[in-house]
Amino acid sequence: MVAYFRQIYEVLFTIYVGMRLTLKYAYTKRITVQYPDVKPTIQQRFRGIHYYEIERCSACGLCAKACPVDCIYIEKSGVRKMDKATGRAVGGAMTRYAIDYSKCMFCGLCTEACPTECIKMGNVHDFSGYDRKSMIVEFTDLARQGHRTVQPYWMQNRKMADWVTQLKKEWQDRAEPAREHMKQALVQTEVSVKKSADDSPKTEG
Ligand code: SF4
Ligand code: SF4
Numbered sequence: 001m002v003a004y005f006r007q008i009y010e011v012l013f014t015i016y017v018g019m020r021l022t023l024k025y026a027y028t029k030r031i032t033v034q035y036p037d038v039k040p041t042i043q044q045r046f047r048g049i050h051y052y053e054i055e056r057c058s059a060c061g062l063c064a065k066a067c068p069v070d071c072i073y074i075e076k077s078g079v080r081k082m083d084k085a086t087g088r089a090v091g092g093a094m095t096r097y098a099i100d101y102s103k104c105m106f107c108g109l110c111t112e113a114c115p116t117e118c119i120k121m122g123n124v125h126d127f128s129g130y131d132r133k134s135m136i137v138e139f140t141d142l143a144r145q146g147h148r149t150v151q152p153y154w155m156q157n158r159k160m161a162d163w164v165t166q167l168k169k170e171w172q173d174r175a176e177p178a179r180e181h182m183k184q185a186l187v188q189t190e191v192s193v194k195k196s197a198d199d200s201p202k203t204e205g
Pocket of ligand 2 (some may be wrong): 060
């Protein structure tokens with residue numbers, strides 16, 4: 001008998017909790033952001049389309065190994081070594097660094113595995129495509145054009161809100177100092193690596 005009334009109590013209490021939440025949100029003021037005319041608020045730790053610094057990528061493949069869905073593709077023309085003095089990788093050319101966003105689940109494990117922190121989760125949240133193939137982002141092609149991340153189709157439109165123009169400029173300015181180094185990462189360079197001041201002699205070679 002006690003169990004019977006307890007069950008009734010639990011059912012009524014569950015309905016009460018659910019309805020309380022429903023009613024709370026039913027009468028709160030609705031907020032509609034007129035995106036893309038109005039800039040959306042992206043949280044600082046949002047994990048969007050990656051931001052890739054090709055000149056600091058040694059093509060070690062650790063990000064691809066860490067990826068649980070195998071959606072990172074890396075190709076190089078030869079061994080790439082980190083130059084500690086400049087913080088850039090030299091040697092073989094980066095011939096391909098691509099991520100298939102039809103598979104990526106934005107877990108961020110690739111960024112944690114990267115020893116040079118050259119792959120980061122970016123803040124592009126609205127990348128789209130017309131087929132699965134267009135969801136593969138070729139970051140080496142982007143680097144060739146001086147970009148570190150993808151620009152959604154609608155951002156390539158000439159008529160854009162002010163905040164989009166500003167955002168695109170910020171992206172450009174951020175990549176500008178490294179543009180030459182980005183291009184160099186796409187071609188084979190000297191393998192001899194400059195040593196940093198604090199390197200001991202035995203680490204040379
Ligand atoms: S975020 Fe996760 S799923 Fe996407 S490429 Fe990185 S490791 Fe793979
Ligand atoms: S992005 Fe980082 S982990 Fe991936 S290949 Fe380049 S250096 Fe290695």
